[in-house]
Amino acid sequence: MRTTRRTPRTTRRFRLLAATLGLLTATAVATPGAAAAPTRGTRAEQLSAVSTAILNAAVDGTAWYVDETAGQVVVTADSTVSKLSLARLMSAVGSDASSVAIRRVPGRFTPLVAAGDAIYGGQYRCSLGFNVVSGSTYYFLTAGHCGNVAPDWYTDVAHSNRIGPTVSSTFPGNDFALIRYDNSALSHPGGFTSAPDAYIGESVQRTGSTTGTHGGTVTGLNATVRYTDGGIVYGLIQTDVCAEPGDSGGPLFDGSLALGLTSGGSGDCTSGGTTFYQPVNKAISALPLYNVSVY
Template sequence: MRFTRSRSRLLAAAVGLGLAATAMATPAVAAPAETGASAKALAAAYAAVDSAVSRSALSGIAWYTDEATGKVVVTADSTVPASALGTLTRTVGADADAITIKRAKGEFKPFLGPGDAIHGAGTRCSLGFNVRSGGTHYFLTAGHCAEDVGTWYTNAGQTTRIGPTVKSSFPGNDYALVRYANDSLSHQGGYSVGDARVGQRVTRDGSSTGAHSGRVEALDVSVRYRGSGTVRGMIQTDICAESGDSGGPLYAGSTALGITSGGSGDCSSGGTTFYQPVREAVNAYDVNLY
């Protein structure tokens, strides 16, 4: 099996309501746009939400600061009862006016499942981006995929070895580094590292559902997955994904942006997905895309 960019690329590897500006009586002078809470109030609201979620048993929830609207956007998946959101709002207290509550279909969870891509310990995930350090070649995938996988294979029968998991980080982050130890496998490159922008058109690829495109909704998002841990600094998009797509690449053209972490929904009804920024992973492991 050749690990090339041509193999679906993967083997080559959230808004509150802004208030409009109003015209004043003085000629040629307009009032500045209201942008919601002040920076200090916004920071306090974010800290209050973060603390409330961390101290509770609440999961299936994501939150980030939307500086454009002056709101902290809290997105709850379908498993979070309305009563729990009410409790969260009351716990936040006076800072609740700086919060916008949204709902997402399905359940926020790390994507993981059986199938046909990179295999290990009875699970399947997707290869993200190829990287190297000196003359040694590796690839990046999701950290939650690699927690219990010592060795990866190209097939479910585990007859063609790729190589070992060298390092992994989850929760908090969601990235892992796997070393190529099979000289018969090619590992072409073709990407450079970049940073995602809100509104940017992007594509993600995965071994379950292939390539799907959409837009970046938010940056620096914190997510507490159901039945798992909290990850921070994530990219949020409106692109669908399903189990087994974890670890796959998020990119814009030849610019590598993220590694698929988790989300909700599916590619029939749509969903919300979260990605580990690639730049953080390559910096953590002192490797380079090529």
């Protein structure tokens, strides 16, 4: 297992990012030979059907992913999910209920947008994710639920120092946005490399404009989350790293590897929490028109 330790270079890079840009929140995450045992393909199909049934149950405040090793669909339910709602979810699964593992967490799953001071768009702020480039044009990635709320972004609450416009934004479904640097006076340091897929148990860190840098591990992949007030997002990285409102869009990384953009979650950095991240590689592949890459 790889471990993550921020080098002095990494620390300097994040200080420079914070000093140059602030970071973005709203001011206003078979047993062989056994005849009765299902084949691997059949089991995968069964778990996929269970996942679809959970989606169709439409219970807000839940997130789930397929744990192929355990042969289960792991459902995480926040504090807003009642026993009746969980019963409805399990009823939707039907005879495959034994394939579902339920975990409860405190708080409520919401996109992490809230009051504070960082990069501003309209009445909102979020956290800068990763700088990217296409030819001689520079951009940065952040959360789509941030990009959706403002056409332009600034380094200050007074909106006197403009960074540039939101050129692409997607939420729900995915959760990423692309912001272009139009202000030549702003630097846009790099230092990250193109992201591979995250893996279960990977040691990671994330940085946000509200809570700074915190670490933890990847606990789930390809997670679907139904936020209590923000729609459904698919294909997310699930972690036990804490985050708070205003950290949305911030980077999830393993050393110099760019992994994800903070989407949402529950809990806080005092008691801990569960957070979800839009994979960076999927965001970039969904932006063919701009042909950007992490640098």
